[in-house]
Amino acid sequence: xxxxxxxxxxxxxxxxxxxxxxxxxxxxxxxxxxxxxxxxxxxxxxxxxxxxxxxxxxxxxxxxxxxxxxxxxxxxxxxxxxxxxxxxxxxxxxxxxxxxxxxxxxxxxxx
Amino acid sequence: xxxxxxxxxxxxxxxxxxxxxxxxxxxxxxxxxxxxxxxxxxxxxxxxxxxxxxxxxxxxxxxxxxxxxxxxxxxxxxxxxxxxxxxxxxxxxxxxxxxxxxxxxxxxxxxxxxxxxxxxxxxxxxxxxxxxxxxxxxxxxxxx
Amino acid sequence: xxxxxxxxxxxxxxxxxxxxxxxxxxxxxxxxxxxxxxxxxxxxxxxxxxxxxxxxxxxxxxxxxxxxxxxxxxxxxxxxxxxxxxxxxxxxxxxxxxxxxxxxxxxxxxxxxxxxxxxxxxxxxxxxxxxxxxxxxxxxxxxxxxxxxxxxxxxxxxxxxxxxxxxxxxxxxxxx
Amino acid sequence: xxxxxxxxxxxxxxxxxxxxxxxxxxxxxxxxxxxxxxxxxxxxxxxxxxxxxxxxxxxxxxxxxxxxxxxxxxxxxxxxxxxxxxxxxxxxxxxxxxxxxxxxxxxxxxxxxxxxxxxxxxxxxxxxxxxxxxxxxxxxxxxxxxxxxxxxxxxxxxxxxxxxxxxxxxxxxxxxxxxxxxxxxxxxxxxxxxxxxxxxxxxxxxxxxxxxxxxxxxxxxxxxxxxxxxxxxxxxxxxxxxxxxxxxxxxxxxxxxxxxxxxxxxxxxxxxxxxxxxxxxxxxxxxxxxxxxxxxxxxxxxxxxxxxxxxxxxxxxxxxxxxxxxxxxxxxxxxxxxxxxxxxxxxxxxxxxxxxxxxxxxxxxxxxxxxxxxxxxxxxxxxxxxxxxxxxxxxxxxxxxxxxxxxxxxxxxxxxxxxxxxxxxxxxxxxxxxxxxxxxxxxxxxxxxxxxxxxxxxxxxxxxxxxxxxxxxxxxxxxxxxxxxxxxxxxxx
Numbered sequence: 001x002x003x004x005x006x007x008x009x010x011x012x013x014x015x016x017x018x019x020x021x022x023x024x025x026x027x028x029x030x031x032x033x034x035x036x037x038x039x040x041x042x043x044x045x046x047x048x049x050x051x052x053x054x055x056x057x058x059x060x061x062x063x064x065x066x067x068x069x070x071x072x073x074x075x076x077x078x079x080x081x082x083x084x085x086x087x088x089x090x091x092x093x094x095x096x097x098x099x100x101x102x103x104x105x106x107x108x109x110x111x
Numbered sequence: 112x113x114x115x116x117x118x119x120x121x122x123x124x125x126x127x128x129x130x131x132x133x134x135x136x137x138x139x140x141x142x143x144x145x146x147x148x149x150x151x152x153x154x155x156x157x158x159x160x161x162x163x164x165x166x167x168x169x170x171x172x173x174x175x176x177x178x179x180x181x182x183x184x185x186x187x188x189x190x191x192x193x194x195x196x197x198x199x200x201x202x203x204x205x206x207x208x209x210x211x212x213x214x215x216x217x218x219x220x221x222x223x224x225x226x227x228x229x230x231x232x233x234x235x236x237x238x239x240x241x242x243x244x245x246x247x248x249x250x251x252x253x254x255x
Numbered sequence: 256x257x258x259x260x261x262x263x264x265x266x267x268x269x270x271x272x273x274x275x276x277x278x279x280x281x282x283x284x285x286x287x288x289x290x291x292x293x294x295x296x297x298x299x300x301x302x303x304x305x306x307x308x309x310x311x312x313x314x315x316x317x318x319x320x321x322x323x324x325x326x327x328x329x330x331x332x333x334x335x336x337x338x339x340x341x342x343x344x345x346x347x348x349x350x351x352x353x354x355x356x357x358x359x360x361x362x363x364x365x366x367x368x369x370x371x372x373x374x375x376x377x378x379x380x381x382x383x384x385x386x387x388x389x390x391x392x393x394x395x396x397x398x399x400x401x402x403x404x405x406x407x408x409x410x411x412x413x414x415x416x417x418x419x420x421x422x423x424x425x426x427x428x429x430x431x
Numbered sequence: 432x433x434x435x436x437x438x439x440x441x442x443x444x445x446x447x448x449x450x451x452x453x454x455x456x457x458x459x460x461x462x463x464x465x466x467x468x469x470x471x472x473x474x475x476x477x478x479x480x481x482x483x484x485x486x487x488x489x490x491x492x493x494x495x496x497x498x499x500x501x502x503x504x505x506x507x508x509x510x511x512x513x514x515x516x517x518x519x520x521x522x523x524x525x526x527x528x529x530x531x532x533x534x535x536x537x538x539x540x541x542x543x544x545x546x547x548x549x550x551x552x553x554x555x556x557x558x559x560x561x562x563x564x565x566x567x568x569x570x571x572x573x574x575x576x577x578x579x580x581x582x583x584x585x586x587x588x589x590x591x592x593x594x595x596x597x598x599x600x601x602x603x604x605x606x607x608x609x610x611x612x613x614x615x616x617x618x619x620x621x622x623x624x625x626x627x628x629x630x631x632x633x634x635x636x637x638x639x640x641x642x643x644x645x646x647x648x649x650x651x652x653x654x655x656x657x658x659x660x661x662x663x664x665x666x667x668x669x670x671x672x673x674x675x676x677x678x679x680x681x682x683x684x685x686x687x688x689x690x691x692x693x694x695x696x697x698x699x700x701x702x703x704x705x706x707x708x709x710x711x712x713x714x715x716x717x718x719x720x721x722x723x724x725x726x727x728x729x730x731x732x733x734x735x736x737x738x739x740x741x742x743x744x745x746x747x748x749x750x751x752x753x754x755x756x757x758x759x760x761x762x763x764x765x766x767x768x769x770x771x772x773x774x775x776x777x778x779x780x781x782x783x784x785x786x787x788x789x790x791x792x793x794x795x796x797x798x799x800x801x802x803x804x805x806x807x808x809x810x811x812x813x814x815x816x817x818x819x820x821x822x823x824x825x826x827x828x829x830x831x832x833x834x835x836x837x838x839x840x841x842x843x844x845x846x847x848x849x850x851x852x853x854x855x856x857x858x859x860x861x862x863x864x865x866x867x868x869x870x871x872x873x874x875x876x877x878x879x880x881x882x883x884x885x886x887x888x889x890x891x892x893x894x895x896x897x898x899x900x901x902x903x904x905x906x907x908x909x910x911x912x913x914x915x916x917x918x919x920x921x922x923x924x
Contacts, residue, residue, distance in 0.1 A: 002258070003362040005265045009272055010606065011351055011358075016276045017599060018347045024281055024325060026595055028288055031318070032272050033602045035295050037609065038311075039265075042302050044613040045376075048369030052303040053392040054142065055384050064392065065303045066376045067383075069612065071396040072561055073307050074146055075408045076605060078232070079568055081314050082415035083598055085239040086572060088325045089246075089419040090579060090591050095329050096248050097584040106588050134309075139389035142305035144397065150313040157320060181416070185409060185447060192406065193440070195493065202436040203402045203493035209388030218389035224398040228409060235412045236317060239419055243324050246423050361637035365613050374616030374626070375498050403492045403501045407553065407565035410443060414546045414569055417450065418576025421539045422590075427582035428533055 002043060009036035023091045023101045027084070034080040038073045045069035112162050120162035127155040135229035139218040145228025149184075152233040157240055165244055177238040184231030191220050191227065258368070264298045281326045289319050306393045434474060435490045435503050438513065438556060439566075441467055442549035446542045453538020460538040461528050464545060468521040471548070475513040479902060482510055486906075487920050489558070497558070497922060498622045504558035504921060507906025511757060512555040512685050514903065515764045518888075519676050520548045522881040523669040526772055529875040530669060530779060540580060540667075547573035547673065551681040558921060560608045560618045564601070567682055571597050571649070574678055578666045589658075589665035596658040600648035607641035610634060624694045624918035635695070642690055643704070650683020652742060653712035656735050660719075663734065664727035664784070668775020671727060675734045676768035680760055684741055693910070693917040697748060705746030710837060712739030717847045726774045726784045726859065729851060730767065733810070736844065737763045743837065744825035745911075752828025753908050754900070759821035761904075762892060766806045766818060769885035773803040776874045776882065777859065786855065791864035795871040798879040800860045802886040807856055809889045811849035817892035 013036060016029030045066030053067035091101070098106050112120075131151035138144030195204035210217035268291045275287035292315035299308040366372060373380070379392055379400065389395035397405055445467040453460035482488065482505065490503040524544065531537050550570025557563050575597060579590035612618060614634055615626040627635065644655065651659040659679070663671050691701060716736030723729040741763070744756030776799045777792060778784055793800025809816035812823075822845060829838040873879065892899055910917065 002261060002265065002368050003365055004359050005262075005269065007358045007362060008355070009265070009269055010602075011355055012269065012272045012276060013602075014599070015347065015351060017595065019343050020276070022281070023591065024322070025276070025284065027322075027325075028275055028284060030595065030598045030602070031288060032275070032291065033599070035268070035291060037602055037605050038307075039268075039295060039298060040606065041609045041612075042299055042304050042307060043368065044365075044609055045304075045371055046302040046369055047371055047373075050303060052142070052305050053380065054140075054305075055390040055392070064380045066371045066373050067379055067392040067396055068376045068618070069609075070304050070307050070393045071401060071404075073304075074144075074310055074393070074397060075404055075561075075565065077307070077310050077314050078146055078408055079411050079565070081236070081318055082412045083568075083572065083594075083601075084318055085243070085321060086415045086418045086422070086575060087591075087594055087598070088321050089243060089422045090575075090587060090594060091325055092243070092246055092328055093422050093579070093582065094584075094587045094591055096246075097587060101329055139391050139394045139398075141391065143309060144306065144391070144394045147306070147309040147313050150310070150317060154313060154316060157317065161320070178416075181413065182447060182451060185413060188406060188409060189440070189444060189447075192402070196433075196436075199494065200433070201491065201494040202440070203399075203406075205387060205399050205493065209386075218387055218395070219399070221387065221389045221394060221398045224402065224405075225394070228398075228405065231409050232412065235416050239416050240317070240321065242416075242419050242423055243321060246328075248328065357633075357637060357640075361610075361633045364632055364634040365610075371613070372616030375618070375622070376616065378499050399493065400495055400500050401562075404562055404565050406443075407562065407569060410546065410549070411565065411569050411572060413447075414543065414572045414576070417539055417542050417546070418572060421536060421543065421576050422579050422582065422587070424536055424582055426535055427580065427586075429535060 003040065006036055006040045006043060009039070021103050023094060023103060026103075027087050027091060030087070031080070031084065034076070038076055041069040041073050041076070112164070117162050120158050124155040124159050127158065128152055131155065131229075131233070135225050136215070136222065138225040139221045140215070145225040146232055148225070149229040149232030150236055152229070153236040153240070156237045160240070160244065177234045177241060180230050180234030181238060184227045184229065184234060187227030188224060188231065191224055260301055261298060264294050264301070268294045268298075282323070285319065285322045285326060288322070289315060292318070306391070433490075434478065435488065435505050435556060436492070437474065438471065438552040439549050441471060442545040442552070446545040446549065449538050449545065450542040453541065457537050460541045464524050464541040465528065467545065468517065468524045468548070471517040471552075472521045475510070475517045478505065478510060478513070482507070483902070483906065489921055498617055498619045501562050502558045502619070502921070503556045505556060506910050507903075507908075508685070508688065508910040509555045511761065511903055511907040512681055513552060515761055516548065516551050516555070516677050516681055519673065519764050519768050520544070522884055523672050523768065523772075526672075526775070526878050526881040527667075527669045529877045530775060531667065533779070534580065534667065540577070543573045543577050544670075544673075547577065547678070551677065554681055555685055558620050560611060560620060560623070563686065564605055564608060567604070567649075567686075568601060570678065570682060571601065574670075574674060577670045578662050578674075580667055580670070581665075586665040589661035593658045593662035596648055596655075600645045603641045603648075604645035607638045607645065610638040610641070614638075620689070620694050621918040621921035624696075624915050625922065627695065628915055639691075639695060639701075643687070646683050646687045646690075647708070650679050650687065650738055651735055652683070652708050652738060653715050653735065654708075656712065656716070659735060660728055660731045663731040664725065668771055668778065671730075671775070672768035672771040675731065675771055676764040679734070679738060680764065684738065684760065688745060688911060692914055694915070696915040702746045702748045705742050706834070706837060709739045709742030709744075709746055710840060712736065713743060713844050714739070714840065717844050717851075721847065721851045721854070724786050726777065726786055726855065727771070729786075729855065730770050730774060733848065733851070734767055736848065737767070737810070740822070740825060740841065740844070743841065744828055747828045747832040747834060749828050749831050750908065750912070751824050751831055753911050754904055755821050755824025755826075755828055757904050757907050758817075758824060758896070758900070762809070762817040762821050762889070765885055765888045765892065766809045769802060769806040769882060769889065770810070772878070772882050772885065773799050773806065776878055779874050779878070780871045781868055786858040789859040789865050789868070790862050791860070792868070792871065793860040795864070795868065796873045798873060798882060802882045803860060804856060805886045805889055807852035809893070811852050812845050815890075815893050817889055817896065820893065820896045
C-alpha cells in the first residue's frame with residue numbers, strides 16, 4: 001500500500017504536467033514526479049529493523065539497509081536539480097520573449 | 112536587505128562553508144560526501160549573494176571563478192579515472208592503498224574523488240545560480 | 256515500526272502536492288512544494304538513509320531559491336485558469352485512472368515493504384569495507400563500485416550549466 | 432580492446448577543453464571538435480576486425496566483476512550504433528564549422544555537441560540499467576539546450592515542449608528501473624535477464640509498459656510523437672541532422688531493441704505491439720508529412736514515418752525483418768542527415784524554409800541540388816540506392832512472417848514517401864527560379880563536402896550492400912536473434 005501511495009504522488013505530478021497551463025506549474029509537476037521516484041527507490045531498499053549503511057567502530061557486521069538504491073538516489077537528486085536549472089532557464093527566456101508564462105498564449109508553432 | 116541580515120549572513124556563511132568542507136573530507140566515514148558538501152558550500156555563497164545584493168556579489172565572485180572551480184573538480188575526477196588506467200590497467204581502478212578502515216586517510220582514492228566531486232558540484236551549482244540571478248529581461252518582448 | 260510515521264509523511268506529501276498543483280498563487284505553490292520536499296527528507300531519515308536526507312535538504316533549499324527567482328522575474332503571480340481545463344480533466348482522468356488501477360495490481364506483486372531482495376547489495380554490505388576501505392557504504396558504491404555513474408552525473412551537471420549559459424545568451428544569431 | 436572506454440572519455444575531455452579554450456579563439460574549438468570526432472569515427476571502424484574475431488567484448492569498469500560493478504559491452508549491435516553515431520557526428524561537425532558562423536558562442540555549441548555524442552556512445556555501450564539512464568540524460572539535456580541554441584521565440588518554445596516530454600520520459604524510465612530493481616535486486620542487464628527468465632506477471636508487464644512509454648517518447652513513435660515536429664525543425668541544421676538521424680535511434684530504438692530482445696525476451700504479444708505501433712507511426716507520419724509546406728517540418732514528419740518502418744521490421748522478428756530494420760537504421764541516419772543538411776544549406780543561402788518560396792535552386796546550388804536528389808530518391812526506395820535494399824528486406828521479412836497486409840501497407844507508404852519527396856524536389860530545386868532568389872550562391876566548401884560525403888555513403892551503401900551486410904549488419908542481427916542468451920555470454924565471459 002505504501003508503494004501505491006508513492007505511485008499516487010507520481011500520478012499527481014503527471015496530472016499537473018498534463019493539465020496545467022502555466023510553465024512554472026508544469027515544472028513543478030515534473031519536480032513532484034521526481035520526488036515520488038526518489039521516494040520509491042529508497043522504499044525499495046528499506047529493510048525493517050536495519051540501520052543506516054555506515055560501518056562504525058565496534059559494530060562490525062550490523063544489519064544494514066540496502067545501500068545501492070541510496071547511491072542511485074543521490075545521483076537522481078543531482079540529475080533532478082540539473083534538469084530543474086535548465087528548465088527554469090528556458091522558462092525565464094520564454095518569459096523574456098513572450099512576457100507571459102501562459103502556454104495557451106505561446107502558440108507560434110502549429111500542429 | 113537590512114543590516115541585520117547582511118551581518119548575520121556574513122558571519123554565518125564561513126561557518127557553513129567549513130561545515131561543507133568537513134562533510135566533503137569525512138564523506139567516506141560519516142553521512143555526507145561530495146554532493147551534499149559541494150551543495151552546502153554553494154549555498155554559503157548563495158546566502159552571501161542573496162543578502163548583499165546581486166551587484167556586490169558579482170564583483171566579489173564572478174561566474175568565471177565558479178566555472179574554474181567546476182572545471183578543476185571535473186579534471187580531478189577524470190585524472191583519477193585515467194590514473195587508474197595507467198597504474199592498474201582499468202578505468203576507475205582504485206589504485207591507492209586502502210589504508211586502515213575508519214581513519215581519515217583510508218579508502219584509497221575515495222577521499223580525493225570526494226574533493227573533486229565537491230568542487231565540481233559546488234562550483235557548478237553556484238555558477239547556475241549566478242547565471243539565473245544575473246539574467247535581466249529585455250525591454251520588449253518579441254511575441255504578441 | 257516506522258510505518259505509521261511513513262504513512263503520515265506520505266499523506267502530508269500528497270496533500271502538499273495537491274495544494275501545490277491547485278493553489279492560485281505561484282509563490283504559495285512553491286512553498287507547498289518545499290513542504291513536500293522537506294517531508295521527503297524526513298521520510299528518508301526514517302528509512303535509514305541519512306546521506307540522502309542531507310542531500311535532499313540542501314538541494315531542496317537551492318531548488319526553492321531557483322524557483323523563487325523564476326517566479327519573481329515575472330509580473331504574473333497568479334496561476335492561469337485555462338478555458339478548456341474541465342475538458343482536459345475529462346480527457347486525462349480516465350487515462351490516469353486506468354494507469355492507477357494497473358499500477359495498483361502491479362505494485363501488489365512487489366516484495367513486501369521492509370524486506371528487500373539485496374541480491375547484489377549483500378556483497379556490498381559484506382565486502383564493501385574490506386574491498387574499498389570506506390566505512391560509509393553509500394560512498395563506497397558511489398565512488399568506487401559505481402564511480403562511472405558518478406562521472407556521468409557530474410557531466411550532467413556540467414551539461415546543464417553549459418545549456419543554461421547557452422539558453423540565457425542575449426543574442427543568438429549574429430547580425431540580428 | 433582497452434579502447435572501449437575511450438568512446439566516452441575522449442568526447443568528455445574534449446568538451447571540457449573546448450569550453451575552456453574556445454573563449455580565446457574560435458578556430459581552436461573548430462579544430463578540436465573536428466579532430467576529436469574524426470578520431471572517434473576512425474576508432475569505431477577500427478573495432479570491426481577485432482570484434483569479428485572475439486564476437487563480444489566486456490569491459491569491467493574499475494575491475495569489478497559484472498553484477499557488482501558497471502560493465503561496458505561491445506557487441507555487433509553496439510558497434511553498428513557506434514559507427515552510425517560517430518560517422519554522422521563527424522560530418523555534422525564538419526558542416527557546423529561554416530554553418531555555425533551565423534550563431535554566437537560557438538565553443539559552447541561544440542561543447543554541448545560533444546557531450547551529446549559522449550552521452551549517446553555511453554548509452555549504446557553500457558550494460559547496466561542505471562548507467563544507461565545517466566548517459567541518456569546527458570545526451571537528452573545536451574539536446575534540449577541545442578534545440579534552443581538560436582534563442583529565437585519559437586526555438587525556445589519547441590525546446591520547452593521537448594524538455595517537458597523528455598523529462599516525463601526520463602522519470603518513467605527511472606520508475607521502471609526501480610521496479611526492475613525491486614523485483615530482481617540487480618541492475619546489470621545480463622544479470623537481470625537471467626533472473627527474469629521464465630518469469631512473468633503484472634509487475635513485469637507494467638515495467639515493460641513504462642519502458643515502452645519512456646523510450647517510445649524518446650523515439651517519437653506515433654502516440655508519443657507530439658514533440659518531434661516542433662523540436663527537430665527548430666534546431667540549427669546540423670543538430671536537426673543529429674537529432675533525426677541519430678539521437679532518436681540511439682536513445683529510443685536501440686534501447687528498446689536491447690531491453691526487449693536481450694533482457695525481457697521477445698514474445699508474440701510484444702511483436703504485435705511493435706508492429707502495430709510501427710504501422711501507426713509509418714502511416715500517420717507519412718500522411719502528416721505530405722501536407723507540410725515547411726521543408727524541415729516535412730522532414731521531421733518523415734522521420735516519424737521511417738522510425739515506424741524500422742519498428743515494423745523489428746516487430747516481424749525473423750532474420751530478414753531484423754536485417755532490414757537495422758540496415759534501415761543505418762540508411763535513415765545517412766539520408767535523413769543529408770536531407771536536413773540540405774535544408775540547412777537552402778536556409779543558409781536563401782533565408783527561408785517555406786517550400787513555396789523556393790524554386791529552381793538546383794541551378795544556383797548544384798551540389799545541394801544534386802545531393803538532395805540522391806537523398807530523396809534513396810529515402811523513397813529507388814533501386815540502386817541504399818533505401819531500396821532495406822525496404823526490400825523489411826518487406827521480405829513481413830512476407831516470410833505471413834503479414835501480407837502489412838507488406839502491402841509498407842509498399843503504399845513507400846509510394847507516399849516518393850510523392851512528398853517529389854514535391855520537395857519540384858518546389859525547391861526544379862522549375863523556375865523563385866522570386867528574389869537571383870543572387871543565391873552555393874554554400875561554403877566544407878558544407879558541400881559533408882553533404883557530398885553523405886550522398887556518397889547513400890550511393891555506396893546501395894551498391895556495396897552485400898559487404899556491409901556481412902561485416903556490420905550480420906553480427907548485429909545475431910545479437911538480437913540470440914535473445915536472452917546474451918546474458919550467458921556476458922556473465923560467462
